[in-house]
Amino acid sequence: MTKESGREGGRSLKTRVKTARKRSLSSTLWLERQLNDPYVARAKREGYRSRAAYKLIEMDDRYHLFKPGDRIVDLGAAPGGWSQVAAAHVKAKEGKGKVVAVDLLEMEAVDGVEFAVKDFNDPDAPEFIKNMLGGDADGVMSDMAANATGHRATDHLRIVALAELAADFACDVLAKGGFFIAKVLQGGTEGQLLTRLKRDFATVRHVKPEASRAGSAELYVLATGFRGRRIE
Known part of the structure; x- marks a missing residue:
């Protein structure tokens, strides 16, 4: 079993978030942006808050x-x-x-x-x-x-x-x-x-x-x- 690389067919795969029962659409969209934001990932790697x-x-x-x-x-x-x-x-x-x-x-x-x-x-x-x-x-x-x-x-x-x-x-x-x-x-x-x-x-x-x-x-x-x- 191979580890997923986050890319398939040369395209970056975007993480999508399902709207939870208690989560508003705006909150869902915000969470989706966070998960797909390269600066958020970079901040985590480099120790910025x-x-x-x-x-x-x-x-x-x-x-x-x-x-x-x-x-x-x-x-x-x-x-x-x-x-x-x-x-x-x-x-x-x-x-x-x-x-x-x-x-x-x-x-x-x-x-x-x-x-x-x-x-x-x-x-x-x-x-x-x-x-x-x-x-x-x-x-x-x-x-x-x-x-x-x-x-x-x-x-x-x-x-x-x-x-x-x-x-x-x-x-x-x-x-x-x-x-x-x-x-x-x-x-x-x-x-x-x-x-x-x-x-x-x-x-x-x-x-x-x-x-x-x-x-x-x-x-x-x-x-x-x-x-x-x-x-x-």
């Missing part, structure tokens, strides 16, 4: 975001894939850089990462996080997404609102020259966010990593070269 790690790796490869010794904040960090990437790139485990992961819920520990159960929107959050970092941040990352409603316009507004809150936080904690990344959705309603970022950062661009799923409206806004906190 989520496929999202490869989106950040790709952005760093293209734009050289991290340097050894940097101080990085990961907002809405669970399950920790982005924190893993940042910790490796800033050499946190070697005692050079520092990564602080922030989430409303507990997260399993990540080597080289300090974790705070905290709402980053709390008034005291910027000073609290800077005290953990030991100074201003060199980068603030947000891969957060609000729970989907299924209504595209509503989902877009909710995710942009999260990105705007993350940008407010970033401008309170970043050192001059720092960067900010946040997830948004294609759709064009983030004009106010982009206007604000263009005022506070030297360069603002949209990035669509190859690791984002085909057909997904997901993309990232990347702002680099923070101009420094403005005095109101």
Whole structure:
């Protein structure tokens, strides 16, 4: 008896999932995508907690975001894939850089990462996080997404609102020259966010990593070269 290779007649065999009695169609389709996603399989092999790690790796490869010794904040960090990437790139485990992961819920520990159960929107959050970092941040990352409603316009507004809150936080904690990344959705309603970022950062661009799923409206806004906190 030969072991199945996952290919037959030169074609890759796709795993299909039957809809279980208690599983919705949307859950079934999500599970099917997971089982057939090469980035999910790669993350398991390489020890990353989520496929999202490869989106950040790709952005760093293209734009050289991290340097050894940097101080990085990961907002809405669970399950920790982005924190893993940042910790490796800033050499946190070697005692050079520092990564602080922030989430409303507990997260399993990540080597080289300090974790705070905290709402980053709390008034005291910027000073609290800077005290953990030991100074201003060199980068603030947000891969957060609000729970989907299924209504595209509503989902877009909710995710942009999260990105705007993350940008407010970033401008309170970043050192001059720092960067900010946040997830948004294609759709064009983030004009106010982009206007604000263009005022506070030297360069603002949209990035669509190859690791984002085909057909997904997901993309990232990347702002680099923070101009420094403005005095109101």
